[in-house]
Amino acid sequence: MQFEVIAKCHTTRARVSRMKLSHGVTMLPTFMPVATQAAIKGLTPQQVESLGVTLMLNNTYHMNLRPGIKVLDDAGGAHRFQGWTRNLLTDSGGFQLVSLSKFTKITEEGALFASPFTGEPTMLTPEESISIQHSIGADIIMQLDDVVSSLTTGPRVGEAMERSVRWLDRCIDYHERSGKKDRHNLFAIVQGGLDHDLRDICLDEMIKRKDRVAGYAIGGLSGGEEKDTFWRIMKQCADKLPEDRPRYSMGIGFAEDLLVCVALGVDMADCVFPTRTARFGVALTFSGPLNLKLAKHAKDLAPIDTQCPCPTCSDGVSRALLHHIITQETAGAHAVTQHNITFQARLMGQARDAIINGTFPDYLRSFFVAYFGDVGYPEWAVNALRSVGVDLLDGISKDVNVVPGDGGKWEYSDRS
Amino acid sequence: MADVSTTHPGFSTLSFHLSCPASASPFGPRLGRASLKRNNDSPAVEIDTPGFLTTTSRGVIPHLSRDHHRFTEAIRWVLIPFETFLERLPPVPTLQGGSTPLHKFFGYSPLQNIVIMSARDPFDGRELPPNGNDHISSYSMRGVTPSAWRSYVFACRPDIVIALSDTPFTKPPHSQKRLTKSLERSTSWLSNLLRPIELDDDSNSNPHPLNIFVHMVGGTDLAARRIFSEGLLETLRDNEAEAIKPLKRLDDGVTGYVFDLVPLRLSLVAEIDSANISSPDILDTTTVPTAAQMSVDTSALIPLMKASLNSLPTQKIRLVNSAISPHEILRLVRDVGIDVFDAHWAQRAADIGVALDFRFPIVDTGPNNQTHRTKKDLGHNLYDQVYAHDFKRLADCFMDGASSLGQDSPCNRPVCPCAACSPLPPCQHISHSSIDSESYPESVHAPRQFLPPFRRAYLHHLLHTHEMSSHSLLAMHNLSVLDAFLSGVRTVLAHPNGTAVFTTEVDKFVEEYDEEMKVFEDARKSWTEVERARGKGRLAREKDKQAESTLGTAVEL
Numbered sequence: 001m002q003f004e005v006i007a008k009c010h011t012t013r014a015r016v017s018r019m020k021l022s023h024g025v026t027m028l029p030t031f032m033p034v035a036t037q038a039a040i041k042g043l044t045p046q047q048v049e050s051l052g053v054t055l056m057l058n059n060t061y062h063m064n065l066r067p068g069i070k071v072l073d074d075a076g077g078a079h080r081f082q083g084w085t086r087n088l089l090t091d092s093g094g095f096q097l098v099s100l101s102k103f104t105k106i107t108e109e110g111a112l113f114a115s116p117f118t119g120e121p122t123m124l125t126p127e128e129s130i131s132i133q134h135s136i137g138a139d140i141i142m143q144l145d146d147v148v149s150s151l152t153t154g155p156r157v158g159e160a161m162e163r164s165v166r167w168l169d170r171c172i173d174y175h176e177r178s179g180k181k182d183r184h185n186l187f188a189i190v191q192g193g194l195d196h197d198l199r200d201i202c203l204d205e206m207i208k209r210k211d212r213v214a215g216y217a218i219g220g221l222s223g224g225e226e227k228d229t230f231w232r233i234m235k236q237c238a239d240k241l242p243e244d245r246p247r248y249s250m251g252i253g254f255a256e257d258l259l260v261c262v263a264l265g266v267d268m269a270d271c272v273f274p275t276r277t278a279r280f281g282v283a284l285t286f287s288g289p290l291n292l293k294l295a296k297h298a299k300d301l302a303p304i305d306t307q308c309p310c311p312t313c314s315d316g317v318s319r320a321l322l323h324h325i326i327t328q329e330t331a332g333a334h335a336v337t338q339h340n341i342t343f344q345a346r347l348m349g350q351a352r353d354a355i356i357n358g359t360f361p362d363y364l365r366s367f368f369v370a371y372f373g374d375v376g377y378p379e380w381a382v383n384a385l386r387s388v389g390v391d392l393l394d395g396i397s398k399d400v401n402v403v404p405g406d407g408g409k410w411e412y413s414d415r416s
Numbered sequence: 417m418a419d420v421s422t423t424h425p426g427f428s429t430l431s432f433h434l435s436c437p438a439s440a441s442p443f444g445p446r447l448g449r450a451s452l453k454r455n456n457d458s459p460a461v462e463i464d465t466p467g468f469l470t471t472t473s474r475g476v477i478p479h480l481s482r483d484h485h486r487f488t489e490a491i492r493w494v495l496i497p498f499e500t501f502l503e504r505l506p507p508v509p510t511l512q513g514g515s516t517p518l519h520k521f522f523g524y525s526p527l528q529n530i531v532i533m534s535a536r537d538p539f540d541g542r543e544l545p546p547n548g549n550d551h552i553s554s555y556s557m558r559g560v561t562p563s564a565w566r567s568y569v570f571a572c573r574p575d576i577v578i579a580l581s582d583t584p585f586t587k588p589p590h591s592q593k594r595l596t597k598s599l600e601r602s603t604s605w606l607s608n609l610l611r612p613i614e615l616d617d618d619s620n621s622n623p624h625p626l627n628i629f630v631h632m633v634g635g636t637d638l639a640a641r642r643i644f645s646e647g648l649l650e651t652l653r654d655n656e657a658e659a660i661k662p663l664k665r666l667d668d669g670v671t672g673y674v675f676d677l678v679p680l681r682l683s684l685v686a687e688i689d690s691a692n693i694s695s696p697d698i699l700d701t702t703t704v705p706t707a708a709q710m711s712v713d714t715s716a717l718i719p720l721m722k723a724s725l726n727s728l729p730t731q732k733i734r735l736v737n738s739a740i741s742p743h744e745i746l747r748l749v750r751d752v753g754i755d756v757f758d759a760h761w762a763q764r765a766a767d768i769g770v771a772l773d774f775r776f777p778i779v780d781t782g783p784n785n786q787t788h789r790t791k792k793d794l795g796h797n798l799y800d801q802v803y804a805h806d807f808k809r810l811a812d813c814f815m816d817g818a819s820s821l822g823q824d825s826p827c828n829r830p831v832c833p834c835a836a837c838s839p840l841p842p843c844q845h846i847s848h849s850s851i852d853s854e855s856y857p858e859s860v861h862a863p864r865q866f867l868p869p870f871r872r873a874y875l876h877h878l879l880h881t882h883e884m885s886s887h888s889l890l891a892m893h894n895l896s897v898l899d900a901f902l903s904g905v906r907t908v909l910a911h912p913n914g915t916a917v918f919t920t921e922v923d924k925f926v927e928e929y930d931e932e933m934k935v936f937e938d939a940r941k942s943w944t945e946v947e948r949a950r951g952k953g954r955l956a957r958e959k960d961k962q963a964e965s966t967l968g969t970a971v972e973l
Contacts, residue, residue, distance in 0.1 A: 006851075018854060025855045038877065042884035044835060046867070047483065050842030054855045067804070067877040074805055074873075081874055083839065083867060299508055301521075309846050311483050315523055320508045324500070325474050330884045334481040342846060349848020356850065 001140075001185045001214045003246055009360040012388040013238060013265035016355045019246055021139035022183050023079065023087045026055040028246060028267040029351055031258060031344040032089060033275055037062045038082040040341070041275055042334040045084040051310065051342050052349070055087040055139075057270050060132055061096035065116065069135045077137030089270070090138035091250075092129045092189075095219075098147045106146055108163070126170040134180055142217060143171040145189040150223030157193035164191045165205045172212045185214035187248060190237050193220055194229050203240045215246040218266070222251040227406040231260055231384035238265035254408055255284065255347055255371065259364055260384045262351050274344050278336035281326040282411070284343040286370050290319070291411040292336065297323045310342035311335075361390045368392050369400070375409055376401030427625035428454040428575055430530075430671055432465075432733045432755075442730045443722055445749045445918055447909045450733060450756075452530050452575055452627075455515070461492075461530055465733070465755035466745075466905050468898055469493030469532065471539070471763060474500045475509070475522045478763060479887040482523040487835050488892045490899030493530045495737075495758060496522065497537035498568065499554035510571035518572050532629070533574035535560055538737035539760050541678040544585040549601060552580055562608040569609070569626065576671065580605040581631035583679050588686035595640045602633045603647050603666065610660040610669040624663060629672040629735060632724035636683045641723040649727060672733035675721055675754075677740075681712045714744045721752045742774065742794065742901055743931045746922045749905060762898045766890035768943040769879045770795045770936060771872070772897040773811035776904035777921040778928045779829070791930040795894075796872065798886075799942030803876040809837055809869040810893050814900070817866030834896035836875075836889035839867045880946060 002020040009015065017028040033040055033048065036059045040048050048056065058078055067081070075081035079088060097104045097111045104113040110125030126144040133141035144167050146160040168188050175186050188206045192198035206216065218237045221230055234249060238261075241247050246267045252258060253271025261269060274284060281293040283304045290297070290304060300319040304312065312335040325332035347367075354363035364385060368377055379402050382392050393400065434448045448465040470477055470491045477485050477494070485491050496518060501507035512521045518531045536554055544553040553559040560568075562580055569577045582601035584590050590598075612623035630648070634641030648667040652660065663669050688711075725734070735756045739745050748754040765772060772795040796803065796810070809816045813829060817838025820831045831838060841864055845856055870889055878886035911917045 016851070018851075025857075027849065027851050027855060037881040037883060038874070039883045039885040042481075042888065044484075044839065044870075044885060044888065046835070046839055046842055047481070050483075050845060052846035052848050052852060062881075066881055067873065071805060071873055071877070075807065075871070080868070081871075081877075083870060083874075085841075085867075298504055299511060301512060311481065315482050316520070317482065317523065318521065320511075321475070321521060324508065325476055329474050329476055330479050330887060331476040331481055333884065334479075334484075334888070338481065345846070345848045349852065352849035352851060 003215070003244065005243065007356045009263075009355045010358055011361050012263040012364075012385075012390060014262050014351070014355050014360050015265065015267070016352050017246065017267055019267075021055075021087045021185065023085060023139055024054060026087050027352060029262045029348050030055060030268055031253070031274075031348050032057045032268060032270040033341050033344070034059070034270055034272045035082070035084075036272070037066065038078060040337065041279065042330055042337055045082055047311075047338065048084075048341065049086060051338060052345050053086070053341060055089060055268075056084070057089045057091070058136060058138065059093070059096060060090045060129065060136065061093035061100070063090070063136055064093065064132050069132060072135050072137075077135070079137060087140070088136075088138040089140040090133045090136050090142065092142040092144040093124060093132070094129070094144050094147045095250075097124060098149075106160075106163070108166075110144070126167040127174040130171050130174045130178070130186070134178060134184060138184060140187060140215070141175075141184045142187050143168045143189055145191055145219055147191075147220065148193065150194060150220050150225045152193060157195060158198050161192040161198050161202045164189060165202065168206065168209065168213075172209065176212070186212075187215040187217050187246075188213045189217040189219040189250070190241075191220045194225055194233060196233070196236055199233060199236055200240075203237060207240070207242060210242055210245065213245070215248060216241045217248040217250050219250050221249070222257075222271075227378065227380035228383070230257075231264070231380055231387075234261060234266070235264045235384070235387060241265075253344070255344075256368070256378065256381050256408065258344075258347060259351065259367060260381055262348070263360070263364060263385055263388050263390065274340040275337050278340045279327075279333040281322075281332075281336065283322070283336050284340045286343075286347075286367070288371055288375075288409045289411055292319060292322045292326050294323075294411065304336075304339055305343075308339065308342060308346070310339045312339045364390055365392055365395065369396065372409060373400055375407075376403035378402075378407055379404045380406070427573060427622075428452050428627070430576060430627040432671070432731065434731055441753075442725065443751060443753045444915055445909055446753050446755070447906055447914075448733070448755055450530070454526060458527055461527065463492045463530065464906055466749050466757070466902050466909075467492065467755070468757050468759045468902055469495050469735070470895060471495050471537075471758050471760045472497070472522075473537075477891070479766065479884065479891040481888070484835060484888060484892060485523070486525065486528075488895055489528075489833065490895040492528065493532065493756060494522075494524055495532045495534060495538075496574070497534050497540075498572075499536055499556045499560075502554060502556045502558050502560055506571075507568055510568050512572075516573065518574050530575045532576040532578060533569065533572055534578035535565060535580055538674075538676040538758065539678055541682050542585065543587060546584065546586050547582050547601070552582065553585065562605045565605075566609055566611070570613075576627045576629055577609070578629045578631065578674055579609050581633050583631065583633060583676065584635075585679065588683045589690055590635060590683070592637075595635055595637055598633050598635070599640060599644050599647065602631065602644065606630055606648075606666055606670075607656065607659055610663060610666065612661060624660075624669050626669075627671045628669055629674045629733070630670050631674045631676060632721070634720075634724065636680065636687060636720060638719065638723040641720060642726065645724050645727050667728065670732065672735055673725065673728065674735045674737065675717075675724070677717060677736060677738045680717060680720060684712045684716055714747045718747070718751050721748075721754075725752070741931060741933060742776070742898075743926055743929070745902075746776070746905070746925060750919060750922055757902075759895060759898050762894040763891060765795060765936065765939075766887050766894050768936065768939040769797060769799045769875075769886065769890070770894075770939045771798055771810040771875065771890055772894045773813050774897065774901065774929055775813045775830075776901045776925055777908055778924050779813065792928055793935040794929055794933060795897075795935055797935050797939035797942060798872055798875045798890075799879050799939060799946065800876075803872040806872040806876070808872055810872060810875070810890075811837070811897065814897070816869035818868050821866065830900060832893065832896050832900070834889075834892040836870045836893045837896075838869065840864045841867060882946065 005017045007016040034057045115122045129144035145164040148160045192202040248268040249261045249266045252269040253273035283290045297319040354360040450463045452461040509521045516526045519526045582598040634644045734754045736754045737758045774794045814832035815829045908918045
């Protein structure tokens with residue numbers, strides 16, 4: 001990996017970088033759409049690429065179950081299997097072990113779980129996780145970490161953090177011995193729950209191993225914790241992580257979360273939210289999400305967003321047509337998925353331009369006015385951005401409420 | 417709603433030329449060209465026949481985003497059943513406006529696609545309440561009246577409209593009296609559509625601007641079918657003549673004839689059943705064609721179709737909806753002289769995981785390696801475990817774009833141009849910031865090279881993981897294979913001794929490929945199993961709703 005910071009925001013911690021991997025250059029900050037089982041739902045890789053996406057994600061847990069390593073090896077890796085010619089990232093499989101399997105037991109050796117197909121006890125060790133990720137052949141691979149829910153408290157959190165550090169060592173050793181270090185770049189995952197002291201210990205330990213890892217992910221967040229806690233942990237990690245390594249916040253996908261993370265110094269994020277919500281009929285826009293299932297869109301011949309360059313909007317697909325087909329026809333899901341992936345890419349692309357042009361604080365302010373001006377700013381976001389020198393309320397001509405709590409924005413009903 | 421035709425004059429004109437009436441018989445195979453001239457400077461849309469039309473569900477081609485249906489050149493004629501739009505009044509497409517509102521609303525290209533508007537989905541054989549004298553039932557909250565239909569048609573300005581007809585979807589068999597009623601209503605509803613539009617005094621526009629196709633009604637009664645056709649040719653008098661002036665006969669305003677095979681088959685099955693005193697609830701299923709329907713041989717349909725066409729002019733387009741196999745298509749070309757078929761069966765194959773793999777005329781592609789059946793399958797059930805490690809392209813009968821460039825193929829196979837067999841890299845990448853070009857060092861002007869095809873093993877994986885992309889790729893592939901099949905039909909018919917060569921080739925095709933389509937049966941079973949393995953609760957209920965409204969073509973969202 002070649003990683004180079006090419007511009008920095010003069011106010012916040014945001015930065016623009018060039019990350020060169022085996023399958024090309026990805027400009028950061030960026031959002032990575034999730035192709036869980038070797039496909040972005042409903043789209044071909046060529047369609048995804050045309051949207052301006054240069055880095056996407058496969059889930060190791062799913063890929064290992066189906067199609068399985070044998071098929072991936074025969075195919076010559078996941079890139080060739082799915083026809084994706086750009087960069088690819090795989091997670092370690094640890095998160096799904098915990099979120100999808102009730103019977104997973106963590107031991108020092110690894111994660112013991114019942115195979116969902118045969119019911120047989122199966123062990124996923126750090127070495128095994130790296131080996132599977134090598135077969136998949138992703139450009140960025142993740143260490144196996146000991147994942148606990150972000151709502152967990154007590155000694156288990158510290159235990160998981162410490163084990164994640166030990167497992168990182170095993171991942172590094174296995175990875176280096178494999179001789180594939182030049183093609184696959186291993187990222188460490190900072191754990192430690194919502195405890196600032198544990199996070200600090202984890203950061204210290206993992207930064208010690210900096211020369212042997214290509215980048216850092218911030219894990220264990222976005223799992224239902226309060227937003228005020230979320231940003232403070234995120235900031236603590238982003239602040240301390242080394243300047244010359246990419247920083248990846250896992251599982252972040254809401255627009256406001258993404259921009260706050262970028263302002264705190266995060267370079268990459270992934271989430272199934274934009275693609276999943278598309279299938280249920282929600283289109284993302286710069287003035288907030290649109291729920292296309294609502295009757296108020298039934299006769300609206302305008303596209304989702306007239307400014308949007310995605311194939312759906314630029315072709316003038318009307319909200320009325322989308323209303324008619326969404327959740328009924330797969331083609332409706334395809335159209336909104338194309339739009340939502342493009343929305344995420346625009347959000348991040350405009351952030352890159354703003355950082356380069358020295359206008360990132362203005363970009364944040366104008367985003368929040370358009371997105372939250374009518375319903376009020378989330379207090380946590382106001383506080384988070386104040387912590388990096390941007391006051392969202394500065395220079396706002398109209399009265400805007402600041403709303404406490406974790407509220408995002410959603411179009412629930414036909415009230416307009 | 418007002419007749420909007422006067423405010424938007426200038427409909428397109430459809431003409432049809434038989435370039436090669438290959439035989440003297442009115443029912444022999446024939447080659448033709450449909451030509452749609454729009455009321456502007458754009459070149460006419462020209463489509464050769466025999467050809468096929470792509471079916472839609474809720475107005476869109478199942479599984480295809482707009483970029484995908486544009487890429488699929490096989491898609492020319494498109495049929496839009498209107499009934500789902502009756503759920504909300506006025507129906508939304510009527511609000512679109514412009515010179516080609518349906519093209520605009522659904523994203524079809526006015527330069528490439530001929531759009532046909534029909535009230536009902538011709539494949540939908542589900543039981544419905546009886547029609548009235550001035551009302552047809554449809555599978556939605558409400559039906560439609562002939563006058564409302566007329567106003568919707570003038571607002572939507574389809575390239576072709578299929579006139580309302582009274583086809584009963586109550587439980588067959590139907591009485592003689594019901595049949596008589598059906599003929600009367602269908603005639604009167606056609607006449608309503610043929611009412612001249614009001615023109616300005618100095619205008620010399622056509623008072624009958626619509627291109628109208630009419631259903632050949634009369635059920636399974638040969639006499640009734642003949643009577644209906646003769647009625648179309650009768651010179652009308654008095655009030656009836658006044659209603660359609662300056663036309664003299666209803667047929668003068670008709671451009672093409674339509675046969676919907678689903679209701680015909682249902683009636684034939686009911687007749688067989690009543691003779692056998694058993695009555696399975698054939699109308700209850702949404703997954704037609706059922707085995708019962710499949711049991712109705714093409715040969716039972718042919719006399720009915722001939723009875724309708726016998727007295728009618730031969731130079732008009734003949735359209736058949738819901739043919740069940742390429743074998744049936746070939747027989748209907750050979751024995752009835754049908755020009756256009758819908759692609760429903762091939763599109764449905766994409767829903768259930770079948771990649772079509774056949775050609776006409778037949779070619780030797782080596783032994784049938786996946787089964788021990790005596791005849792070759794029409795395609796591959798990609799759910800089957802044998803494909804888990806199969807890294808070949810989808811079809812043996814065709815090359816893929818990338819390898820066609822590499823070396824000469826020994827058997828001179830054509831390239832399947834679909835986005836699954838011959839994918840191309842995107843012609844552009846959306847740029848989201850000023851530095852995005854660093855991700856794309858290659859010149860934008862460099863010619864695009866074909867990418868490797870999608871492999872069976874990948875499609876197998878996508879099917880077993882319920883990934884929608886599998887159906888998108890298969891839909892494009894299957895339409896392309898069907899296109900090549902009909903192109904093969906035209907090539908054979910263009911032979912100097914076309915009819916004879918065609919007849920021989922049809923026999924060879926029937927001999928080569930399994931007409932029972934067991935591969936479809938297997939695929940349907942696998943599809944059901946994989947679907948059943950899915951979640952319960954809300955998702956399951958959503959899926960039931962979805963299946964209900966999309967006629968069983970729904971797949972996992």
